[in-house]
Amino acid sequence: MNPSPSSSPTTTPYPSNEEILSQIKSNQSNQTSFLSQMVSIDSTLEKGEEEVMDFIWNFLKTSFSSQEFEMEKVPMNESILRNLPGFSPIHWKYGNQYNIVLRNKQQQQQLSESNKSLILCGHADVVPSTTTTTSSSWTKCTTPFTPTIHLNRLYGRGSGDMKAGLSCMIYALLTLQQLHYIPSGTLQLEIVCEEECTGNGCLALRHHAAASSSSSLGEKKKFDAVIIPEPFPFIVTAQLGVLWFQLHIVGKPAHVLDTSLGINAIEVAFDMYRHLQSTLQVEYNTNINSREEEEENQAFKDIKQPICFNVGKIKGGDWASSVPSFCDMDVRVGFFPSQSVECVKHDVEECLRKFVLESSNDTMKHVKYDITYFGFQADGAVLLEEFCNNNNDDDNDVDDEVSKEEEEGKGDDSIPLSAVSNDEKETVVQDSETMGINETKDDNDERRRKKLKQTNDKSDIHSSSEQRSSLQKEFVALLQQSHHSATTITANTDNTTNTTNNNNTTTLPLKPITCTTDARFYKLYSQIPCVTCFGPEAMNIHGVDESVCLQSVQDVTATLALFIRDWCGLNQV
Template sequence: MPERIADEAILRAVDDGFARQVAFLQDLVRFPSQRGEEHPAQSFMAAAYEADGYAVDMWRVDVDEIRDLPGFSPVAVSYDDAFNVVATHTPRNATGRSLILNGHIDVVPTGPLDRWVRDPYDPVIEDGWMHGRGAGDMKAGLSACLYALSALRSLGYQPAANVYLQSVVEEECTGNGALACLQRGYRADAAFIPEPLEPRLMRAQVGPIWFRVEVDGDPQHASGAFSAGANAIEKAFVIIQALKQLEIVWNARKVDDRHFHDHPHPIRFNLGKIEGGEWTSSVPARCVFEMRVATYPGQRLEDARAELEACIADAARADPFLANRPPKMTYNGFMAEGYVLE
């Protein structure tokens, strides 16, 4: 069959299977697969891969097996229920180059339910868009990979090399799920990740880092002497302001980056969580905040960490209370280098 006609036939076969693909995606969105709750969705993926005839490997991610590998991110939660799934297509005759199609099953928290117009896990389609947490990021990608291969199969074609369909956990906080696939031995000539960003191939990416800062105060009753106590929440803002200044410095460095120099704001220091205080009339004894920052491709993680730690230490030294009671910083998730595929 001439190549052109084959292309058109394949596109048509994808279209022919699209209603089934969308229904599959709806089923997948109904699983609330937030961090730590991915197991039922992963079992669903494993069953779908098996039904399509792939050899399926499902295993629990073991932190001890990956903790010494490059790309490992610190783990702050239990992996007792963190399962990866990989489906393998083995060709009749291996003549081509192998491919990994990787997607993540975990979704980020829904946020306040009263800000949703419907259940976040009810995949309603409206005006051609499917709504629901995880529908875009990135269960659509997982479904598309599976149905791309089944479109080929419906025409009697198959890839002429190994193809690995990977459904991984832990993408939204560490990347350790994909790392565990590498550790388990899954390699290919290329990997493609259908993340729902702009509809084009993305080759450069910043590397996120997560950290947590614990700030102590000196708890006193609010009616005490004007100078008594130190408010942990207000002291946390001293540190946060210093970090926001560092954000400006890091963004100014975009001029040196080939891929991000014309990006409006490539490095976001996101104050993602904050918790502090115990009682409205008590001076807060503790405030804890968590932040996500990012590095440019080529920036060394140890350099980035040293700058972050110095920023916090300097801000604490300049404060009369924090100088004697410096905040405690820990890394509690993403520790990823930026990346460029040349």
């Protein structure tokens, strides 16, 4: 067993809770400055991530001892990525885009029961704010990329999602180094690009780790755990799948003096989307309890409507007095972990095909449209099975108040999808007059079952469910204990008298989220037993006046440092 944080000062030579917390506090202004500098760099898909990655690379290079740590840049190679499970298709070029790995050198590791391995992962990209740059929208900063501190919150695009989390994981490790300790077990920092639209950055790193086992940074040993400090101030137990597609409607332009002569592509697009929402979205939400094979969906049973569809972007028409000739609508569809991406694509295509074919409207029957897939093709994932089981309600502190409003839109919403080059699209052309697919619901169910079985088979290869269950319990208990120690000491240091009523010091709850994160790659394709997201408290992510609570940034940094100490063990240097 690992030493508990409370006993470590007397039973091990490790730094005490107080020493770690004190060092983190003395780093606070430097950490905030590092965070501000990251926020000031526009790292949207449109702008690219090289500048922010170069900034982080240089910071790591100058901050961490080259004696103890090694670093690597892992490029984005689309020709390799596109053949990997979990890849999301793109219609842009990667150029010199890269991801960063930093970890303690292999010779430092002393393998034993108490020296476990850990990955801390964070993404450096942010969602666009091009529509929110006017002075009337962002009230706390002059621009979304001019970070500003107000009432102990740092405002700016990406402050919460998730540059604050990046600063936490980097400063947690840096704090231990400053105290002259490095992890005994393997500790790997992974800074990835493109989480907000595909996850292909994380996919590139996982592939690199698996493929380069002979290199110095290879994955010689399976990792025990992953924490992604996304802005969820709780332990994430499961996440939904996400599919993006673009619905392209071909209309028939006409003068508005007789609109019946034309086909209004924009109105048709909305009719088709509304039909998807009123049928498929409702069906998905209703079916959560209806199939025996959907046990893994039970993590979401306390959320009223976990599955949300969203129109994120629309473009169409030419002129106010002309019936529009085209409409492009970018849609996001959520789905349960038991469903495969292919099943969901099939469901969407069938739903729209039938709607057009069975329409009583003659015009609708002659509509031509196609569906193009780019961006997220993200499987859903149960991250901590031990805490998603129906029989474990006592352990699973799921808050009934969790609503879709609290969760939705985190990590997967709007993104500029301009400059589409048609030859790179994965397109399904649908013409209501020529479509002949007639697949039954049974066929669809069969595919769902196959997908579920594949997932189960994969996870069984690497650890028995008993081992996994026991490791997950230990992982969650230690994370909760680390958070409790971090926030209790912080509260006491700040002379807060009533710590028992302080929200920060309550036990970290466990909850599912109704969006996707990079956590799926570690769980589904690397079969790492303990995977979660936990990070600072943020507000208005993907919106205007996005901000992160700076006290929470300190608390998460401290939690991660204490967790590393007790999970990986430490060596004095």
